[in-house]
Amino acid sequence: MASNGGFQNSGYNNDRPPSSTGSGDADVATDPASSSFFMNDYKKHDDLKQMLDTNKDNLKLEAMKRIIGMVAKGKDASDLFPAVVKNVVSKNLEVKKLVYVYLTRYAEEQQDLALLSISTFQRALKDPNQLIRASALRVLSSIRVPVIVPIMMLSIKESCNDMSPYVRKTAAHAIPKLFSLDPELKDQLIEVIEKLLADKTTLVAGSAIQAFEEVCPERIDLIHKNYRKLCNLLVDVEEWGQVVIINMLTRYARTQFVNPNRDDMIEEESEKAFYGSDEDEEKEDKEEEEDDKPKKKPYVMDPDHRLLLRNCKPLLNSRNAAVVMAVAQLYYHCAPRAEVGMVAKSLIRLLRSHKEVQYIVLSNIATMSVKRKGMFEPFLKSFYVHSTDPTHVKLLKLEILTNLGTETSISTIIREFQTYITSTDKEFAAATIQAIGRCASTIPEITDTCLNGLVRLMSNRDETVVAESVVVIKKLLQMQKREHKVVPQEHKDIIVHMAKMAQDITVPMARASILWMIGEYSDRVPKIAPDVLRQCAKNFINEEDIVKLQILNLAAKLCITNSKQTKLLCQYVFNLAKYDQNYDIRDRARFLRQLIIPGEKAGAFAKYAKKMFLATKPAPVLESKFKDRDQFQLATLSHVLNTKATGYREIPDFPEVAPDPTVRNVEVPTAWVADTNLLAQKKKKKGGKVKPAKKKSFYSDEESEEEDEDEEEEEDSSDETDSSEEDSSEEEEESDEEEDEEDEKPKKKSKKVEDEEDEESSEEVDSSEEEESSEEEDEEEESSDEEPQPKAKSTKAKTGATSNAAMLLDLDLTMSLGDTLVNQDAEEAEVGSTVANPAAVGKSDFLMPVLAQDMSSLSIGGDTGRSTTVTAPSFIPTKTYELLNRITGGGLSITYRFTRTVSIFSEKMASVELTLTNSSDKPVLNVKIGDKKLQSGMEIFDFPEIGNLGVGATVTATMGINFADTTQPATFDVCTQEKKFSVTVKAPVGEQIQPVNMAENEFDKQQGKLSGMNENSGTVDMATENTDIKTISRRVYEVANVVQVPSMQDNTYKFAGKTLSAGALVLISVKLDGRKAALKVNCEKMVIGSMLLKDLKDSMTKKD
């Protein structure tokens, strides 16, 4: 305990020896010393008691600090309880705080004494200071004394009506505490939770959901009414609450919405279902679904489902890894397949975080990558292993690389693996060999290459490497045999080679594998096999058990095929095994003997021995360890551990038919209040500028019109009938705010207990209330802006508000950002209080655009934007074009492809990735770009010179080309030290486009503008199998770098992009009518439009 010196000596050397809590060497070391001063110790504690009994605050504080030191260290300080508990009434805040800390630690052990403190807390619960109320509730609920359960219940009920959201938050935290103390109270607590769920402040939302999750996660019906509010508030909730809310909403979405991928699942029979844990069940589902296929309508996503996905998306940019991961799992479990891909990028970003974060994220990626290769394929290189990574991170990266391997990428992956084999971390090297084996088994094209490589590894110096390769080779050969029915002849020498090694390898697993193989393929090595058996028999007793079993197997098999040479050996081995220490081996020997060397009364089985032993065995399946991990919800503890953790809830399967979506409807006006509330809050956050809010339907325009109407009707009717659903405060807000302003206080007051509520009525407004009321005022003012109200009314409102106008402004000062002007302009503000926010007067001129933006972003649909933002490509083509032929290039061949990434050289350039391969017999030196023959307006940014391209080497380089929106090819020279070649990069029009996000209405508007000459249209006949959205979008993406615009029209698919150089919009729409598809391309650049149409037509009609 050398470090103890740093700790306050006073606090730590006084400790009594630990009674029950202590463990660990350090404590033991101090024991003898301190116990010898046992009496002295008591005296010291007396000293502390005396200090606590004085009325000097600083002595008390000193004593409390020392006691907390003991608590922190885990030493027992319980005998001081009586002395400490008295100080709960201390006026000194720090003493009080430390006493609270002490109480929560020891009250459970000293229940009777703890009761002494209760009345203090009860009194504090009525304190005008919200912090004191909150901390009293915290301690009261934390002391875990069963006797006070009724008091706790009462305080929670009272506090959840508190006007301070901070106190309400604390109340939400107290609920699970009480629940764990007395689960019988569940029903009462659910009532409280219901009330807190309806709370509209972001501060409370997270904690309320956490209480819900801990107490009554099965009561999903409580969420319905709050669903839309939660979705809309989500961005503003603090990050920890976000995690909890998203997790809960994931479960909600899985029970309330239908599977967005249902259509795909039917159409792609071959592809396995993504979701659900039980495959059989899934199959049944599929069959069922197929049965009713004819009458099935095309899938339309529930607008609420869309709302959730859309509101979670910005959280992918959170700084909190847990939030990003929560959104990722939401998308993985609940989003349409086409949209899941976008979470990949954010997950990759997390990989640069702390190693613990890296570990969890990687294990989640590993699971995702099993089913969705494509998602992470563009990020392949991010999973390359650094030599400094911890071993578990290395293994996970290896796993992912293996999962990602496809025909195209496998060669780079294998090359990367080769460097890993030489790693000094042998566990990692062995895992790499296994990974190679898995790649070889999944991708038949490379099996032979891998096999050869592995055979070469068998002569490696390192034993683990050799052993691992032997095991993997065995599996691969076995698999090949199944495919070709016999082991191809060329593998014979591998077996011979291995047989020769049998005696040198000491790793049991590898030895066993070799022996098994010799036995299995003994017909290939008839000469060597008996000799191997002879050598093994000699050394039988020294072998490991697993090897012994294989020797027995080998002996049995040889005895069947070649009994002349081996029968005696076989008998010898069986005899040795008969007396082995291991009963498995004895059993095996007995069993084999009966079959192979039958006695007089031969069993009926003996004659089938050959069939039994030399039957073709099923090949082992090499598959990812993460294959069945997806039975667990991603990002959970259970997923990481791969076992069910306590309290884990299965992620439910999507329902066949969506439950009634109207349960989520809330009465129209209320919804509006919630909305404006949000608006008001946002506005405050974003500069406090107010502009007449455009009246928006609750739903975005993206959703179909009729639905909106329906809903409003419903809501209207419910409005009439449904009177008392919402709690009183909401009603207040919804009806008319002016009266509310005056009414509210008395109402609230009446709820409170009289004793502390004196005449100070209007002055003693708590800041929280101020906030609320100011919000309301904002709303009010908005509404007055919206719909001109009688003047008299507004003046009345003003008089009502002026009494606390000063305070409201005060608050505005602290809450809103842009309005420091308020300070000097207080007068103006008061006068102009009809204008929502004084600052708007002063600064509206130059801040207006900001606001407009804010407003547009606030609309729930998020669809008003003229904002056409550039996004990442949805698809990265792998198609390569030849730039320089190997023959003409004298051994140097160059291919190129368009990466569709933003070129770092210039925004107007398309990134072109060149792959240079030297297939000549001497290195090519100084490869660079020489003369360029370009059309005007075109530009090329050279790739960096490649100094030396070795024999057989392949190098990739990236260059940027600005085609200036023409279809002219870029011609330039590629020079090497000796020669130069003139080459041409052709410009497919689709690659000169970059995807932009836009909303559907914007799309339609722009499409309307680009008519006439700018429009190119045509129809194509498509193969029936091509008519689903997935294929269509893939076909479009292959041709052009655009992004799909979410569309509400059936059978119409829209895509948007803009040209790289001039930024001219390119709009593509595909309207399906049976097998016919009407294609329309609108673009200002006519050439591009017509070319693109041609390319699209070609792509659409081509068959796979």
Added chain:
Amino acid sequence: MIHSLFIINNAGDVFMEKHWKSVINRSICDYFFEVQSKAATPEDVPPVISTPHHYLINIYRSQLHLVAVVTTEVPPLFVIEFLHRVMDTFEDYFGDSSEATIKEQYVVVYELLDEMLDNGFPLAMEANILKELIKPSNILRTIANTMTGKSNVSGTLPTGQLSNIPWRRTGVKYTNNEAYFDIIEEVDAIVDKSGSTVAAEIQGRVDATVKLSGMPDLTLTFMNPRLLDDLSFHPCVRFKRWEAERVISFVPPDGSFRLMSYHIGTQNLVAIPVYLRHNISFREGSGGRFDVSVGPKQTMGKTVENVSLEVPFPKSVLNVTLTPNVGKYTFDPVNKIMVWEIGRIDPTKLPNIRGSISLQSGAPIPESNPTISVNFTINQMAISGLKVNRLDMYGEKYKPFKGVKYITKAGKFQVRT
């Protein structure tokens, strides 16, 4: 959610424990010690450990293990992120988060831990809210407190806790109003034997130190925002405006904070600022030769500084005898790590180190050459080409002093030889 926290030092001493629910005996840590003893290095301890009734989620940072005990299903990243935030807060409060500091400041630490979680769920994690609740102690305040009898604990609820901008406290006043932004980029790269880049990524961040009075509303714009396609923001940044206009608009927290971090992935071209020319060979019997030189490449005319190379030799290496023409080298015979401190690279005289390696007699020659880790710093340049266009301030009248600094550093920059 989080039940208890134990802080354990490298010697295996549990020197602090905090329980947010009922007490869990510290013997639970024995499970952790068991796993720890199996791991080769402290970094290799798996972050999640399962025990019969509890789950231990731990992080290793500043030579300390923070072990959180949870009893039920919880997103593991939630806990890990929390533990790292705890350490961040300690560093913010005390300057560092070492064992000695935590022991010295145990009262504040304990008060902080108590304030951060309630029933295992985060209550107040924002640094400036905590700082208002529990004032960081410094000598001046300690003296003042003893004189006036005031304490470090605040009696009122911090205004931030209730506002929509919980990250900024109100009533900030400075005589010198200043805002500094550091754009720091780290290059992660793997360079293969032949000198070509296998993988390269840039991890960038913008750290800000903003000392502005009142409630300033700042807008930061970049010359080439399209470079940034994958980023994360401090909660203060208005994401919608970024999405729509590619400007960073925010009301800053008071003091130092990380405004944003971004990631430029392997799909983009990343310039590699240094190259290594190496020739390392082992020969049977005697030992081997070691010859490495370093040179600048694609540095846009800036000097490469603080260059150092770290070479982990195979275990069979006994010693190395090298002569550098610049800087000096050290060899750790226990871990077999050679570190060569170069300093700045002078392009006219390229740094070179050469000499011989002696191997253990009888040991087989190593089959692979070591992977060299390179460190460097380049000032005044962001390797991705990111450039700040301007910083505007709204909402306040004064003229702030503004500054931007660019630094490029090596992250995990490895050269395979």
